[in-house]
Amino acid sequence: MQQEVLIIGFVWPEPNSSGAGTRMMQLIELFQEQNWNITFASAAADSEFMFDVTSIGVKKVPIAINDSSFDTFIQELNPSIVLFDRFIVEEQFGWRVAENCPNALRILDTIDLHTLRLARQKASKENKEFQPSDLYSETAKREIASILRCDVSLLISEIEIEILQNHFKIDAKILYYLPFLVDSIDEKTIENLPKFHERKDFIFIGNFLHEPNWNAVQYLKETLWPLIKKELPEASLLIYGAYPSQKVWQLHKPEDRFLILGRAHNAATEVKKARVVLAPVRFGAGAKGKLIEAMQSGTPSITTTVGAESMHGTLPWNGIITDGEQEIAKGAVQLYQDEILWQKAQQNGIEIINQRYSKSLFGNGFISHILSIQENIEQHRMDNFMGSILLHHTLSSTKYMSRWIEEKNKTK
Incomplete structure (x- = not known):
């Protein structure tokens, strides 16, 4: 019909x-x-x-x-x-x-x-x-x-x-x-993903008109990034997002390796370059597109209970789910440094995509x-x-x- x-x-x-x-x-x-x-x-x-x-x-x-x-x-x-x-x-x-x-x-x-x-x-x-x-x-x-x-x-x-x-x-x-x-992730796609040692830095991506994203960036700037940077002084946090306002740009601090970069020309390309996605979402609903994109890009993520809500069913997460600020920071450092943990997290993300979003x-x-x-x-x-x-x-x-x-x- x-x-x-x-x-x-x-x-x-x-x-x-x-x-x-x-x-x-x-x-x-x-x-x-x-x-x-x-x-x-x-x-x-x-x-x-x-x-x-x-x-x-x-x-x-x-x-x-x-x-x-x-x-x-x-x-x-x-x-x-x-x-x-x-x-x-x-x-x-x-x-x-x-x-x-x-x-x-x-x-x-x-x-x-x-x-x-x-x-x-x-x-x-x-x-x-x-x-x-x-x-x-x-x-x-x-x-x-x-x-x-x-x-x-x-x-x-x-x-x-x-x-x-x-x-x-x-x-x-x-x-x-x-x-x-989304399309299932096949073996050829997996083989072409950048490997652990080919990636660096943390990344956050989110439309700044969406209040949960702006709140998460503030949380990163004020609380989480200082804790992470203390343990990983050579790493940077790249913040991408559409419609950044002046108050967003004011958070740009190259000396702290906290970089506000505005709209990404191709978000998937940037996420594939990063080693870990940080998504400390403190409130929100629905499924998070940024976390789907992380899994598609083979990039492990650390997020909150709200961030991962209803996204992975009974499957193990594409990284770490935790809510305390010390726990988030500790988990982010561990995921960034531990190649075996990182690889397992990446595989978990691929399984979530293929079993829950195909x-x-x-x-x-x-x-x-x-x-x-x-x-x-x-x-x-x-x-x-x-x-x-x-x-x-x-x-x-x-x-x-x-x-x-x-x-x-x-x-x-």
Whole structure:
């Protein structure tokens, strides 16, 4: 069956800037492998670093928030599948999709569970231990409502599915685990990876617009790097990331071998040169693209419990997982110096990629799942009656608020 897929993006995809951009390109590739027509629409402004989706045969359409021109656009496109990139996008356009194309399958890609990430962030800022009761926030009300309104929501972390089912009582039928989708690592690829003695230095990569990344860099600068540098005075820490602000650049201290290098032209190339990835993530959610990239590059990593959460199942980690600052520093030094430990960690990472992120293990199953829901869409929606109620009231409230904003804008 030929499908017309509409993806509504929070931003235009930037796979070289963030894990979210990489994830989006993986979904586009998966849909294209089915020979489905894809249109990517967004209300975001063009950016210097966005990927040109038209270069791979995807139609690019700018749209506007609180503007009925979207209604005309989607009626003419008449998609059979609509994918919302984050719950904020579903809030803005979901009701219009439901009203104008009621038979279209509505998919929400959560990217990460914002409810969990922001609750952990708040607890960290308040210097208190995160508690499950912290989950019940205004963000949770919005995000859970969005999940309920959609036919299926994609989660990149199994822990997040457990939270949605156990704490928010979300029916498993509308949740689907879909991790990062990457190519398996074969023997030839392994042979071509730089060896232990061909690598040097530590590396951190992360989009600075993402608060967990900025927090991790501050933690490295203020606490961890002085401890590591004391033991390894010849090593440097290379900090790469998109959208560094002035406060980020101010941390650049060549005399301390703490180097802020901004956007990496090719992140994978830089990670392959490094001996160890440092990722002391103190709060966050979802799967960490930087740690997937480390494994693909054959670079062991040291990270926290939150950093590695739901990423490796029962498999041994690609390095060391620990949370105390002394333990992180000690582990980083050990991983940097011990070639046997380093090689074992590298092999662990390759196993994690091949067993938990290989596109061949998950891609076809996901496509079959959404086709199955399409075939039984009426029953599927009846089984999610709470979602129908929320959609009904959203149409009643959000619709008229949006119409009011649109009329108000006309008078300006």
